[in-house]
Amino acid sequence: MSTTSIRKTPLLEVRDLTVTYAGGAQAVRGVNLQVEAGRKLGIAGESGCGKSTLALALLRLLPAGTKVTGEILLNGEDVLAMKWGQVRAVRWAGASIVFQGAMHSLNAVHRIGDQIAEPILLHKKVTQAAARKRAGELLEQVGLPAARTDAYPHELSGGQRQRVMIAMALACDPGLIIADEPTTALDVMIQAQILRLIEQLVSEQDLGLIMISHDLAVLSDTCDRLAVMYAGRVVEEGPASEVYEGAHHPYSRALSGAFPRIGDPASRFAPRGLPGDPPDPSALPAGCTFHPRCALALDSCATQDQVLRDAGPGRQAACVLVGPEGAAAPVLPGAEEARSTS
Numbered sequence: 261m262s263t264t265s266i267r268k269t270p271l272l273e274v275r276d277l278t279v280t281y282a283g284g285a286q287a288v289r290g291v292n293l294q295v296e297a298g299r300k301l302g303i304a305g306e307s308g309c310g311k312s313t314l315a316l317a318l319l320r321l322l323p324a325g326t327k328v329t330g331e332i333l334l335n336g337e338d339v340l341a342m343k344w345g346q347v348r349a350v351r352w353a354g355a356s357i358v359f360q361g362a363m364h365s366l367n368a369v370h371r372i373g374d375q376i377a378e379p380i381l382l383h384k385k386v387t388q389a390a391a392r393k394r395a396g397e398l399l400e401q402v403g404l405p406a407a408r409t410d411a412y413p414h415e416l417s418g419g420q421r422q423r424v425m426i427a428m429a430l431a432c433d434p435g436l437i438i439a440d441e442p443t444t445a446l447d448v449m450i451q452a453q454i455l456r457l458i459e460q461l462v463s464e465q466d467l468g469l470i471m472i473s474h475d476l477a478v479l480s481d482t483c484d485r486l487a488v489m490y491a492g493r494v495v496e497e498g499p500a501s502e503v504y505e506g507a508h509h510p511y512s513r514a515l516s517g518a519f520p521r522i523g524d525p526a527s528r529f530a531p532r533g534l535p536g537d538p539p540d541p542s543a544l545p546a547g548c549t550f551h552p553r554c555a556l557a558l559d560s561c562a563t564q565d566q567v568l569r570d571a572g573p574g575r576q577a578a579c580v581l582v583g584p585e586g587a588a589a590p591v592l593p594g595a596e597e598a599r600s601t602s
Contacts, residue, residue: 271297271435271468272318272355275331279310279317279492282325285541287313289492290330297435300462300469302479302500304515305489308538311472314489315438318470319351335435352379356429360441363421366413372399373409376428383432398427402457419450426457436468437461443478455482476516480504488512491539491549494568498575508577510554548580556581 272295279288288310295301303311316322318332320339332339334354339347359365367375376398377391384391396406402423413421422442429437439458443451459482462469473479479486479500486500488511496509507513514534536553539545545552551561561580571577 269336270294270333271335272470273331273333274314274318275333277314277317277330277332278328279313279322280327281541282323283542286544287492287541288317291489291492291494293487293494295436295468295470297468298462298466299485300459300471300483302483302486303470303472303489304474304476304479304486306474306515306538308541309489310492310541311489312440313492315357315440315470315472318438319355319357320347321357349383352432352434353383354434355436355438356432356434358422358425358429358437358439358442360444363413363418365425366421368413371410371412372416372424376409376424376431379428379431394431395427398430399424401430401461402427403453417450418446419454422446422450422454423457426454426461430461430465434467436470438470438472440472441474442471443473451478458482474515476504476512488515491544492541493549493578494576495550495566495579496571496575496577497568498571502572502575508571508575508582509550509579510556510581511550512577548578 272293274291274293277288277291278286280286291314293301303314305311313322317328318339320328322328328340330340334350339350342350366372373392373395376395377388380386380391380394381388386394392409396409399408400406404420404423404427408416408420413424416424426442437458442458443454446454455478458469458471461467469483471479471483476486480503483500485498486503487494487497488503488507488509489495490511496503496507496512503512504516507516518534534553539549539552547563548554548557548561548566551557554561558580564580566578566580568576568578569582571582
């Protein structure tokens with residue numbers, strides 16, 4: 261058998277993942293995802309759609325009492341089946357997370373060099389001096405002087421603190437980085453620098469990346485593929501630029517249209533939003549969970565649930581309006597106006 265015929269095991273494969281919080285709220289419902297080494301997957305959706313819950317579930321960081329079913333295969337091993345000692349070994353060394361809000365993630369009373377060195381000391385079993393030296397190297401890798409290891413978090417700008425978080429995530433040479441809103445509250449110039457840095461590190465080190473954001477424009481510019489979540493499910497998935505520019509699911513279209521495009525006066529002066537909010541995970545509507553907010557909903561949408569179906573080469577969408585040939589159905593004339601005035 262030739263090597264080209266051997267199927268490469270994905271770095272991460274999520275199969276039918278369901279997360280139910282104590283009290284019965286289903287925050288994630290039957291999600292399937294895959295990330296290859298050197299590839300970048302974006303996950304988009306409004307607040308409350310299950311993005312961060314999904315990220316926390318990947319490394320079993322959810323609170324006690326949460327029920328998680330399905331499979332999370334990291335390098336072929338199921339994280340959900342691991343003993344706690346194995347899970348602790350996987351965190352940082354197998355996969356790591358860059359949380360949103362670096363000031364809340366860093367310890368205000370410890371120097372950043374000590375905080376970066378801490379996981380290195382735990383997982384690499386090296387000397388304190390070696391760990392501090394490695395911390396300095398990591399800071400230089402993310403564009404900060406090694407001398408900043410002696411700084412406290414409050415002595416750094418927001419963009420610098422976010423670079424520290426990225427350096428910390430790289431400390432134990434993980435194969436997968438999960439970035440949960442890594443550019444929240446940063447100005448657009450710093451945001452662009454952080455995104456370019458993440459792209460560069462993924463490319464140079466052959467990492468897998470999951471980037472979570474509500475901003476489809478950021479994800480389409482940064483990631484290879486894009487998964488749009490609504491009410492705990494993936495409702496559309498495909499090449500990032502194609503989903504952003506030509507979404508098939510009505511929710512993906514609304515999410516994309518909510519952001520004005522530079523150089524497009526029509527979108528700048530009349531941005532399209534989406535009324536209402538995602539449903540309460542503990543009281544999901546029957547049928548397609550998006551139908552109460554959908555301008556194109558049919559009568560059947562209120563009773564028939566929708567699953568992902570082919571929507572073109574390498575694309576899927578969970579909508580009854582996606583045709584059998586994989587193309588999105590045309591927008592019904594007047595549907596948007598009728599919905600907005602109802």
